[in-house]
Amino acid sequence: MKAALCKQFGGPDLIAVEDIAEPEPGPGEVVIEVRAAALNFYDTLMIRDKYQLKPPMPFSPAGEVAGTVAALGPGVTDVAAGDRVMAYIKWNGCRERTLAKAADLVRIPDGVGDEAAAGLTVTYGTAIHGLKDRGRLRPGETVAVLGASGGAGLAAIEIAKAMGARVVAAASSPEKLAVCEAHGADLLLDYKADDLKTQLKALTDGKGADIVYDCVGGAYSEPALRSTAWEGRFLVIGFASGEIPKMPLNLALLKGLDIVGVFWNAFADREPQKSAANMAQVLDWCASGTLKPHIHGSYPLAETAAALTLLDTRQATGKVLVCP
DSSP: OEEEEBOSSSOGGGOEEEEOOOOOOOTTEEEEEEEEEEEOHHHHHHTTTOSSOOOOSSBOSOSEEEEEEEEEOTTOOSOOTTOEEEEEOSSOOSBSEEEEEGGGOEEOOTTOOHHHHHTTHHHHHHHHIIIIIISOOOTTOEEEEETTTBHHHHHHHHHHHHTTOEEEEEESSHHHHHHHHHTTOSEEEETTTSOHHHHHHHHTTTSOEEEEEESOOGGGHHHHHHTEEEEEEEEEOOOTTSOOOOOOTHHHHHHTOEEEEOOHHHHHHHOHHHHHHHHHHHHHHHHHTSOOOOEEEEEOGGGHHHHHHHHHTTOOOBEEEEOO
């Protein structure tokens, strides 16, 4: 079978598509025939050895997959060959077939396509965990999303709207903001053209955002923190800018606010039942049309490097998929 492989650390141009052996499922494992694998920004870090997860070489990018069960390992009884499933497998998604733990499988309901399902786990899982469990979002509150046009940001917009919030989308161009508006954002902020702190205050009538959902980090984090409302919640999601900011903690004191880490991977490992309940809600919203995952593009396995480059150069709006 064919797989897109990272065999040495570096940029997307080093990814090569090669033939490898077919996977053999061990106890408690299944083989998934991959219909769609979703890339995330962290894949661009993982192939450079700059991410907290360290897969053994060689490995394939993409930790989210959707497809059909092709083979069962010993002891697997909850699924059957041919079942449509999605799974978070951490890496090795960009392959024609891949291994997954049976315990990590989620059945894909009718009404949810493979491409939509492939991109739900990380971004929408993070959004519902961040906003519901960590941010304690209440209906009527205002959520400001930084990096709002990417896959993580669009998921946060849609989840926040589903939970009854007003959403301010912050992105770096009018074109990206148009995508945010199409996905439900109420207010738009171009932080390349406008001062983030000033505009966020103005858009919230001087109050500030109840929740900041920060996917970007870098130079935008502190202005966003300064424009957070009294007893606001600043959610640390990721650092797409490539820079981890240092925050003045006196702001947390003066505003009575919470600076909250949102690490979905650890949450899913430590609290699998809560994570499963969150994903069931996401799938229900997706099947009903409340959530409409935006797919930037779907690429064949041979174009995995090009697909990763879209994320690496911040060109993507929504999810980038590889479809073997």
